[in-house]
Amino acid sequence: MRSNIVTGLAAAVLPLANATAACLNATQKYAMTAAAGYSTKLVLSDLVGARGIVFDPTGHLIAVSSGVGLVRLTLAGGSSTNITDVCVTDRQTIAADHNINHGLAIAPDGKTVYASSIQTVFAWDYDPTTGAATNKRPIITDLGINGSYHNTRTLFIPPSHPDLILVQRGSVGNIDNGTTDPANGRAMVKIFNRTEIAAKPASYLSTGTILGWGLRNSVGWGQDPTTGYIWSVENGMDNMERDGVDVHQGNPAEELNFHGLLNDTKSPEFGANYGYPECFSAWEPSLIPHAAEKNIVVGAAFMNEMSANGTGEGSDTWCQKQRHAARLVFSSHMAPLDIKFRKDGSAAFVTMHGSWDKQPAEGYRVSRIDFGKDGMPKEPASSNKAEIIVVSNTNSTTCPGSCVRPVHLAWDPHVEGRIFFTSDASGELHVIDGA
Ligand SMILES: *[C@@H]1O[C@H](CO)[C@@H](O)[C@H](O)[C@H]1NC(C)=O
Ligand SMILES: *[C@@H]1O[C@H](CO)[C@@H](O)[C@H](O)[C@H]1NC(C)=O
Ligand SMILES: *[C@@H]1O[C@H](CO)[C@@H](O)[C@H](O)[C@H]1NC(C)=O
Ligand SMILES: *[C@@H]1O[C@H](CO)[C@@H](O)[C@H](O)[C@H]1NC(C)=O
Ligand SMILES: *[C@@H]1O[C@H](CO)[C@@H](O)[C@H](O)[C@H]1NC(C)=O
Ligand SMILES: *[C@@H]1O[C@H](CO)[C@@H](O)[C@H](O)[C@H]1NC(C)=O
Ligand SMILES: *[C@@H]1O[C@H](CO)[C@@H](O)[C@H](O)[C@H]1NC(C)=O
Ligand SMILES: *[C@@H]1O[C@H](CO)[C@@H](O)[C@H](O)[C@H]1NC(C)=O
Numbered sequence: 001m002r003s004n005i006v007t008g009l010a011a012a013v014l015p016l017a018n019a020t021a022a023c024l025n026a027t028q029k030y031a032m033t034a035a036a037g038y039s040t041k042l043v044l045s046d047l048v049g050a051r052g053i054v055f056d057p058t059g060h061l062i063a064v065s066s067g068v069g070l071v072r073l074t075l076a077g078g079s080s081t082n083i084t085d086v087c088v089t090d091r092q093t094i095a096a097d098h099n100i101n102h103g104l105a106i107a108p109d110g111k112t113v114y115a116s117s118i119q120t121v122f123a124w125d126y127d128p129t130t131g132a133a134t135n136k137r138p139i140i141t142d143l144g145i146n147g148s149y150h151n152t153r154t155l156f157i158p159p160s161h162p163d164l165i166l167v168q169r170g171s172v173g174n175i176d177n178g179t180t181d182p183a184n185g186r187a188m189v190k191i192f193n194r195t196e197i198a199a200k201p202a203s204y205l206s207t208g209t210i211l212g213w214g215l216r217n218s219v220g221w222g223q224d225p226t227t228g229y230i231w232s233v234e235n236g237m238d239n240m241e242r243d244g245v246d247v248h249q250g251n252p253a254e255e256l257n258f259h260g261l262l263n264d265t266k267s268p269e270f271g272a273n274y275g276y277p278e279c280f281s282a283w284e285p286s287l288i289p290h291a292a293e294k295n296i297v298v299g300a301a302f303m304n305e306m307s308a309n310g311t312g313e314g315s316d317t318w319c320q321k322q323r324h325a326a327r328l329v330f331s332s333h334m335a336p337l338d339i340k341f342r343k344d345g346s347a348a349f350v351t352m353h354g355s356w357d358k359q360p361a362e363g364y365r366v367s368r369i370d371f372g373k374d375g376m377p378k379e380p381a382s383s384n385k386a387e388i389i390v391v392s393n394t395n396s397t398t399c400p401g402s403c404v405r406p407v408h409l410a411w412d413p414h415v416e417g418r419i420f421f422t423s424d425a426s427g428e429l430h431v432i433d434g435a
Helices: 194-199 316-322
Strands: 032-034 039-044 050-055 061-065 069-076 087-096 104-106 112-116 121-126 133-141 164-169 188-193 209-213 220-223 230-234 254-258 279-281 301-303 328-330 336-341 347-352 365-370 388-393 406-411 418-423 428-433
Touching: 032 039, 039 087, 050 104, 050 406, 050 418, 050 428, 061 104, 087 133, 133 194, 164 194, 188 194, 220 347, 230 336, 254 336, 301 316, 347 406, 365 406, 388 428
Parallel strands: 220 336, 336 406
Antiparallel strands: 032 388, 039 428, 050 061, 061 069, 069 087, 104 112, 112 121, 121 133, 164 188, 188 209, 220 230, 230 254, 254 328, 279 301, 336 347, 347 365, 365 388, 406 418, 418 428
């Protein structure tokens, strides 16, 4: 049974108009397959470089169109249960900005929008009724240099603590040994206070509180609304070798990491190091020499010999004892980029962008992870069955070159169980029903 959601946001969500002939272009290039119980539809093509998406309090969708700027979309398609009619009836570029490329967040009152470039997080004053975005200003600086290796900076305002904003930065390079010094401000996520940075722009290097580090490139952040727990998804390294043997086809695992509560600064998670660059988690132990005798099972941490020497700090045992373990693992090189929870906490949805470093290619889908009443994933950390595929490319043999590559997720505030996702490679917005 579904109903329109009361969002708790300051302004009222406008009802959806009936879809009409005025729907904007949604010409399907790639066939998609939905698992039983789900349906999916392309709702907008020609959304160049589609990355971050968030709903504003009036029910318009704001998107980062990388290389273009902030785009505001008006949706139609009734408020009922039929995905067939969902479409976009209007689009406005509300802030032309060639440099913003991924990160996007909106204050719960809808009056401030945040977006990130490689170097800077910017804020705009935003009017949810007209869509006007004005008074662009930098609020966090020193996030990196142009053309560095991992160029996105994810922004996340946790619903439990809306006066805070999480800002993530990845490593520069596949192996970035400099990330073992937190002062370098890479491969981590920091917490900033929105009130404080509004008053005075903050340097990412010298301010903010580290929530987690040793995170190679944890692009996706989410919060379980029933527990307040913070979770992230991390992209593991490419071209991994172990004892000189190429193990990259099945290793390392992509990770789901647990970060606890934002107000529990004494928890083992708060400020923890998750292992990068010395330690990763195993996905296919059978490819790793001597895995059994070293207790390297699925999900177990093991030493990365391309960054550590295997003795003392940087041994397998040190990785397992001294670095915070992943709570769940996924198949290698799927490049998870976002995680968003159902409001009842029973599942999280994860986008798998896919990468180039695996043959045959894998990822390019949206998946579900089931959570129990204790707020933890139902599957154990050693499981290789935690990912439940929801929507994927019908034929992924043309990936990553030509296919749908899911990036960011946003729950529809109009209809429960409806979630939108972007695909940057194909320049599209899709919707999933039944989520
Ligand atoms: C609609 O989008 C497709 C896919 O991007 C494009 O090939 C086509 O030219 C577009 N059609 C119109 C009328 O803009
Ligand atoms: C959904 O709407 C389409 C178009 O109006 C219609 O053809 C289809 O039968 C509807 N499906 C359901 C399950 O109501
Ligand atoms: C980075 O690129 C932006 C936009 O092109 C430019 O304004 C800025 O000066 C560049 N910064 C550096 C350090 O090259
Ligand atoms: C954020 O900063 C403001 C102003 O200093 C302060 O009142 C508020 O308590 C801070 N919020 C948190 C969660 O620390
Ligand atoms: C964190 O906040 C929640 C309410 O949001 C509260 O129930 C809990 O006791 C707090 N925990 C700590 C450690 O302060
Ligand atoms: C990282 O450190 C390891 C161990 O000192 C070294 O072998 C490796 O060359 C370094 N990698 C890079 C990219 O600097
Ligand atoms: C291995 O690396 C650790 C940590 O950097 C260091 O303490 C140790 O001396 C190194 N051992 C050898 C044999 O190089
Ligand atoms: C998938 O796409 C490839 C490349 O276009 C094609 O050769 C193959 O026949 C397709 N497979 C199916 C099942 O359609």
